[in-house]
């Protein structure tokens with residue numbers, strides 16, 4: 038098969054396991070039928086398809102340091118994701134990819150890492166967190182800050198607790214609202230409140246943001262006011278509606294950039310001045 042055709046032809050992939058993350062989100066553990074590793078980097082995505090239905094881009098939620106399988110966290114939103122949620126272990130799906138520009142891993146060794154996730158954004162960020170977790174001493178420190186809407190929307194609850202106790206790591210999370218009667222006893226408030234309490238080593242810090250678009254401007258303002266004003270200090274993930282995933286169809290453009298191959302991960306200074314980017 039030519040390289041061009043292999044970009045468009047899905048590979049068969051088996052669902053090894055499915056687990057509930059929240060009432061709306063499930064984690065799927067997947068393996069390519071030919072047993073080969075996916076060979077992705079944290080921050081990349083795959084195009085998931087179900088024969089006879091449609092296709093959707095989904096970020097890879099596990100680290101490439103685990104080569105036996107890979108994982109995706111999927112929120113039920115429409116045709117493909119609802120159908121995916123009905124599948125059981127053993128079912129076959131199609132995948133194209135991995136696609137997209139990953140997190141800029143080469144910029145991170147020796148740095149204080151500030152990893153900020155909102156809502157579903159913890160799924161792609163988990164790939165980077167697990168990657169760092171495998172070599173914690175490579176970074177000066179790793180601070181994970183995560184905000185969800187409510188206690189029942191918190192993803193990867195067991196891992197949040199585990200990330201707190203790894204050497205060089207800290208992990209804090211908060212919910213916007215804690216309904217009465219819930220047994221949640223963690224923090225309530227916005228992600229910006231968690232960030233208020235973090236001591237930043239301005240010269241040596243790199244922040245990584247993954248979340249819904251409304252989260253970005255307030256967090257960026259706050260990071261800047263805390264002194265993160267240099268180049269390559271803030272990295273973020275942008276989402277656009279996608280079709281081809283490989284820079285050909287023009288569905289995901291942000292001015293001269295294609296989100297699917299110039300991104301989805303960008304340095305802030307690459308996209309800040311582009312109309313509609315944030």
Ligand SMILES: Cc1cc2nc3c(=O)[nH]c(=O)nc-3n(C[C@H](O)[C@H](O)[C@H](O)COP(=O)(O)OP(=O)(O)OC[C@H]3O[C@@H](n4cnc5c(N)ncnc54)[C@H](O)[C@@H]3O)c2cc1C
Nearest residue numbers: 082093094095096110111112114115116117118276277278
């Ligand atoms: C790079 C990238 C990574 C993604 N990673 C994940 C992930 O890890 N987990 C996950 O659950 N979802 C992820 N998404 C979002 C997912 O691709 C969409 O929700 C997709 O539309 C689901 O397909 P569907 O057929 O179920 O829903 P559809 O029937 O296509 O659409 C559901 C609704 O979502 C809207 N929509 C579609 N794409 C987007 C988008 N990119 N941004 C905002 N609204 C959109 C549609 O207009 C429609 O209103 C990602 C998207 C991108 C671009």
Ligand code: FES
Nearest residue numbers: 280282286287297
């Ligand atoms: S999805 Fe086709 S160009 Fe990006």
